[in-house]
Every structure is written in C-alpha cells, then in structure tokens.
Amino acid sequence: MHIVVGRSGGVILITELDATGSPATPTFELPAVNFAQYVRARESASPRWVWDDTAAWYPELLRAGIRVERCHDLRLSHVILCNSAFTAESPLSQSGPHRWDEAAVAHVPAVPTGDTLFDFAAEPDTSSADADGDADSTDSRVEFQRQQQALLSSAETGRLRLLLAAESAGALIAAEMQFAGLPWRTDIHDALLTSELGPRVAYGTRPAKLEALAARIRSLLDNPTLNPDSQTEVLRALKRAGLPVRSTRAWELKEHSHPALVPLLEYKKLSRLLSANGWYWMDTWIVNGRFHPDYVPGGVVTGRWATKGGGALQLPKQVRRAVTADDGWTFVVADASQLEPRILAALSTDLAMADAGRGTDLYAGIVASGVVETRDHAKVAMLGAMYGATSGESGRLLPKLARAYPRALELTEAAARVGERGGVVTTRLGRSSPRPSEDWLRAQAYAYAPEASSADERMARSQAREWGRFTRNFVVQGSAAEWALCWMAQIRKALQKLDAGGAGGADRDPSQSPFSQSPHLVFFLHDEVVVHTPAALAPQVQQIIVDAATEAGRLLFGEFPVDFLLTVATVESYADAK
DNA sequence: TCTGCATGCAGC
DNA sequence: ACGCTGCATGCAGA
Numbered sequence: 338m339h340i341v342v343g344r345s346g347g348v349i350l351i352t353e354l355d356a357t358g359s360p361a362t363p364t365f366e367l368p369a370v371n372f373a374q375y376v377r378a379r380e381s382a383s384p385r386w387v388w389d390d391t392a393a394w395y396p397e398l399l400r401a402g403i404r405v406e407r408c409h410d411l412r413l414s415h416v417i418l419c420n421s422a423f424t425a426e427s428p429l430s431q432s433g434p435h436r437w438d439e440a441a442v443a444h445v446p447a448v449p450t451g452d453t454l455f456d457f458a459a460e461p462d463t464s465s466a467d468a469d470g471d472a473d474s475t476d477s478r479v480e481f482q483r484q485q486q487a488l489l490s491s492a493e494t495g496r497l498r499l500l501l502a503a504e505s506a507g508a509l510i511a512a513e514m515q516f517a518g519l520p521w522r523t524d525i526h527d528a529l530l531t532s533e534l535g536p537r538v539a540y541g542t543r544p545a546k547l548e549a550l551a552a553r554i555r556s557l558l559d560n561p562t563l564n565p566d567s568q569t570e571v572l573r574a575l576k577r578a579g580l581p582v583r584s585t586r587a588w589e590l591k592e593h594s595h596p597a598l599v600p601l602l603e604y605k606k607l608s609r610l611l612s613a614n615g616w617y618w619m620d621t622w623i624v625n626g627r628f629h630p631d632y633v634p635g636g637v638v639t640g641r642w643a644t645k646g647g648g649a650l651q652l653p654k655q656v657r658r659a660v661t662a663d664d665g666w667t668f669v670v671a672d673a674s675q676l677e678p679r680i681l682a683a684l685s686t687d688l689a690m691a692d693a694g695r696g697t698d699l700y701a702g703i704v705a706s707g708v709v710e711t712r713d714h715a716k717v718a719m720l721g722a723m724y725g726a727t728s729g730e731s732g733r734l735l736p737k738l739a740r741a742y743p744r745a746l747e748l749t750e751a752a753a754r755v756g757e758r759g760g761v762v763t764t765r766l767g768r769s770s771p772r773p774s775e776d777w778l779r780a781q782a783y784a785y786a787p788e789a790s791s792a793d794e795r796m797a798r799s800q801a802r803e804w805g806r807f808t809r810n811f812v813v814q815g816s817a818a819e820w821a822l823c824w825m826a827q828i829r830k831a832l833q834k835l836d837a838g839g840a841g842g843a844d845r846d847p848s849q850s851p852f853s854q855s856p857h858l859v860f861f862l863h864d865e866v867v868v869h870t871p872a873a874l875a876p877q878v879q880q881i882i883v884d885a886a887t888e889a890g891r892l893l894f895g896e897f898p899v900d901f902l903l904t905v906a907t908v909e910s911y912a913d914a915k
Numbered sequence: 916t917c918t919g920c921a922t923g924c925a926g927c
Numbered sequence: 928a929c930g931c932t933g934c935a936t937g938c939a940g941a
Contacts, residue, residue, distance in 0.1 A: 612935050651925040724929035810930035863927045
C-alpha cells in the first residue's frame with residue numbers, strides 16, 4: 338500500500354492508495370500536529386510513504402520518536418527516471434522542467450535535542466515549494482502516477498523499481514544517521530589536537546607547534562617574513578632556495594630534498610588538521626557527544642552520496658580515534674573489499690575476474706593467476722582500467738589485464754567509446770550518465786569544420802577522451818553506489834527486525850529516541866558502514882552485515898557467481914578498524 | 916569589500 | 928594528461 342502525503346498551508350493532505358494504485362479513500366486533511374500520531378498508527382500496516390522529499394518529512398517524525406519502514410522519495414526518483422535510458426520514451430522524461438527538478442528544498446537538520454547550535458532545527462520549514470498555497474498533495478499524487486507509469490512502460494521495470502526503492506531507503510538512512518549521530522568524544526579529540534598542535538588557542542591564531550614550525554621554515558629558507566600559509570610566497574621562497582618545484586603540493590615536495598622541506602611538510606599536515614578538523618570544527622559539528630553529518634543522498638551524478646557541511650565523507654584517519662562507542666556499546670565497522678573491481682566483474686559477467694576474487698582478496702587472486710607480479714601492480718592496473726589510464730605504470734600493465742580479463746576490459750572500453758561520441762551510459766539498475774554540455778558538443782562539431790585549426794582538433798579530441806573517462810568510470814562507480822545502497826537497506830531492515838525481537842521492540846518507551854536502545858547505522862563512506870550496537874549484539878550485527886552484502890550482490894546480479902567480501906571488525910574506536 | 920577561481924588535500 | 932567529490936584558504940579582479 339502507498340500513502341501519498343503533501344502539505345497545504347498548515348494541514349497535511351493524505352491519500353491512501355490501494356494495491357492497484359487508485360485511491361482507497363478520498364483525500365483527507367489532517368492538522369499538522371496530528372501527523373506524527375497518524376503515521377505511528379498507520380505504520381503497522383507497512384505502507385510505502387510517498388512524499389516529495391524525505392529530508393523535509395522524516396526528521397520531524399524521528400523527533401517524535403517514529404521510524405518508518407519504507408518510502409518513495411519523489412524528488413530523487415524523478416531525477417533518476419527523467420534521465421534513465423530505460424524510461425527515455427516516457428512522458429515523464431520528455432516533459433519540460435518543473436519543480437521536481439529543482440534542488441532539494443532547504444530543509445532543517447534532524448538533531449534530537451534542542452541545543453544552542455541547532456535550536457533553529459525545531460522551527461517549521463516555511464520555504465517549501467507550496468508557498469503559493471497550492472495543494473501539493475495533488476502535485477505529489479500526479480507526479481507519483483507519472484512515475485509509476487514511466488516505470489511500468491519500461492523494459493527494465495524490475496531494475497528501476499529496485500533502484501528507486503534503494504535510493505529512497507538511502508534517504509531514510511541518511512536522515513536516521515544524521516538524527517542518531519556518530520558518537521564522538523570531544524575530550525579525546527581535544528587531547529589529540531593538543532598533542533599534535535599544542536594547547537588550544539583563539540580562532541585565527543597559530544597554535545604553538547605550528548608557530549614553532551613556521552619559525553623553523555623561515556629560518557631554513559632565510560626568509561624572516563615568510564607566511565607559510567601562502568602558496569605563492571612559499572613557492573617563490575622554494576625557487577629562490579634552488580628547488581625546481583612548480584607547485585607546493587606535498588607529493589611534489591617529497592620528490593626533493595632540502596632541510597626546509599621537513600618542517601614545511603609537517604606544517605602543511607598540521608595546518609590541514611587544524612583548519613579541517615580542529616577545535617572550530619569540533620565546536621560547530623559535535624553536539625552532545627554526537628557528530629551529525631549532513632548527507633545528501635544522490636548528491637553526486639554517479640549516485641554516490643555527497644555531504645554539505647561537516648565533511649563526513651572526508652573524515653581523516655587522523656581524527657577517527659575520537660569516534661568512540663558509548664559505555665556498554667561497540668562499533669561494528671565493515672568495508673567492502675575491492676568493491677569496484679568486483680562490480681566490474683559482475684557487470685561484464687567476466688567469470689575469470691570473478692574467480693580471481695572468490696573467497697580472497699581480488700588483487701591477490703589476480704597475482705595468484707599469474708597475470709601480474711605483485712598486488713600493487715594488480716591494484717594499479719585495475720584502477721587504471723576503471724579510470725582510463727593511458728600512461729605510466731598503470732598504462733603499461735593494462736595489456737596484461739586485458740589478456741586475462743577481456744570481458745571486463747571490453748566493458749570499460751565500450752563505456753569510454755560511448756562517452757567519446759557524446760553518448761549516454763547506464764548503471765546496472767538504470768541510472769544514466771548526463772549528456773555532455775552544449776560547449777562540448779559545439780567543440781566536437783567544430784573540429785570537423787573546414788576552418789578548424791589543428792589546435793581546435795586537439796582540444797576536441799582531448800575533451801572527447803575526458804568525457805570518455807567520465808562515462809567509463811560512471812558505470813562502475815554508479816553501479817557500486819547502487820550495490821552500497823542495497824547493502825545498507827538490507828542492513829537496516831535486518832537490524833530493525835533484530836530490534837523488534839529484543840528490548841527495543843513493541844514495549845519500547847516512546848519518549849526515548851528510536852535509536853537509544855538498539856543497534857543502528859551511524860556512518861557511511863561509499864563502501865563502508867559503521868553500526869553502533871550494544872556490545873552483546875555485536876556478533877549478530879556482524880552476521881547481518883555479511884549476509885546483507887551477499888543479498889545486495891544477488892539483488893543486482895542474480896545468480897552470477899561473484900563474491901562481495903567484507904572486512905569486518907568489532908571495535909571500541911573507529912581508529913581501530915582495519 | 917565582496918565574489919569567484921585556483922590551489923591543496925581529505926575521502927572513496 | 929587516471930574517475931567522483933567537499934572544504935578551507937589565499938589571491939585577483941570587480
């Protein structure tokens with residue numbers, strides 16, 4: 338059963354649909370204050386909630402202590418269906434742009450408590466799209482019908498249905514992870530910063546260790562006024578010291594040797610720590626011992642998640658020590674080993690490559706098959722195949738890989754050729770790549786014009802290859818993102834079931850947060866998840882995560898025999914994983 | 916003074 | 928001439 342919900346002024350409009358998709362009852366209104374109770378009551382029937390934007394609806398339910406099992410996020414689904422090659426003929430994807438194509442409405446973050454920093458979180462969202470008073474429940478219902486119709490008219494209904502369900506589950510998970518937050522010990526974080534940088538100082542001033550390094554750099558470069566934070570000044574000073582560098586990138590500096598480079602590299606490392614995850618970041622993002630990352634599901638063209646603010650997807654290993662489980666709780670951390678190569682093997686039904694990864698590290702398996710000499714070579718060559726390397730070590734190793742795994746390599750080559758011609762490629766479940774820009778198309782067309790110079794032709798060729806590398810990678814990265822969504826959705830479902838059988842079940846105290854007593858996802862990083870769980874349940878959680886990986890593989894690739902191996906660890910601190 | 920772009924680096 | 932990002936910072940031009 339589907340229940341379509343929409344807002345109009347101060348009321349919620351609700352349409353319950355039966356199994357055929359037609360209204361089971363007339364649309365009715367509910368005062369906004371009664372909405373959460375309504376959802377709580379209806380949830381027992383396991384409906385799929387249909388709403389415009391999960392981030393605009395779910396946080397308030399979570400604050401009311403309510404979780405929902407499943408939803409259909411119209412905005413995320415709209416983007417997928419409008420672009421998918423599997424629904425290219427549908428009226429939906431041929432219709433012009435409207436409000437469903439707009440960026441997500443500004444939404445309020447889901448934070449459980451009304452702390453100073455996030456006090457605004459409790460205020461209702463007044464910026465939503467129906468400010469003109471239009472009954473957007475109608476809009477949502479119409480849009481839902483259009484999406485259903487596009488889905489059913491597709492030759493790939495099954496894959497797309499799975500993709501929309503997974504994408505929507507991802508939206509629920511993102512909201513739940515933001516609400517629950519990642520346990521974060523500010524005392525440990527502060528001690529770590531103090532030991533690396535020196536005691537805390539006011540914002541905008543240099544901590545002692547940075548100041549000492551700056552002094553050392555100035556003296557070794559014989560430049561008493563040098564500002565080590567200025568790339569231009571540093572570059573000039575290095576050149577004057579006789580170093581043939583063309584940038585101040587760490588990897589380039591490491592290729593040279595000069596006494597000043599030691600403190601300079603150390604300065605850069607620490608200065609990065611301070612500006613990206615220093616005390617200011619801690620004060621901004623840690624609330625009551627929890628980091629509440631602002632995930633954006635579907636935020637990347639390939640289907641990966643993005644973040645806005647907080648940098649959850651760039652959380653450096655340096656600070657993961659501060660991620661510490663609550664007393665009596667623990668983390669189960671799992672990451673998918675060599676996910677993208679395994680995805681590629683399955684996409685291309687390359688049995689030899691799947692064999693290489695069966696029950697073992699896939700790169701080690703490639704070495705064991707005698708394809709290349711070392712694990713590092715196997716890895717570099719695989720990455721080169723998926724990213725489109727043409728030169729260097731990776732480029733040299735590619736022919737060996739192509740001989741051993743022709744099907745896999747042919748898939749990546751074909752994806753690149755499609756992109757070079759300006760075409761569209763599609764992931765396993767049906768997310769299609771964007772079309773190239775007008776500029777790109779113009780440059781390609783112009784390269785054939787009689788008045789085009791050889792520079793024009795070179796430029797066009799270079800841009801064509803660039804777009805080819807993008808589409809080459811899109812298929813693999815995007816399909817891997819789909820696997821990860823299915824994996825997480827399965828984990829979530831199984832954890833909820835585990836919870837229903839235990840202390841957090843039917844007799845749960847509704848005044849408690851839905852996550853305060855039972856295992857739940859707290860972090861996601863492309864191919865890695867973290868579950869925060871009562872310590873006693875960790876073995877069951879591990880099993881759930883492993884089984885979910887197998888199930889995700891089956892959902893995407895059916896019976897094709899590819900393993901999705903995980904590295905799983907039960908740890909008190911995130912820093913101790915892998 | 917503000918804004919947009921370039922740089923550099925964190926993650927996968 | 929190897930893919931996708933977010934974020935902080937400095938710098939140049941408006």
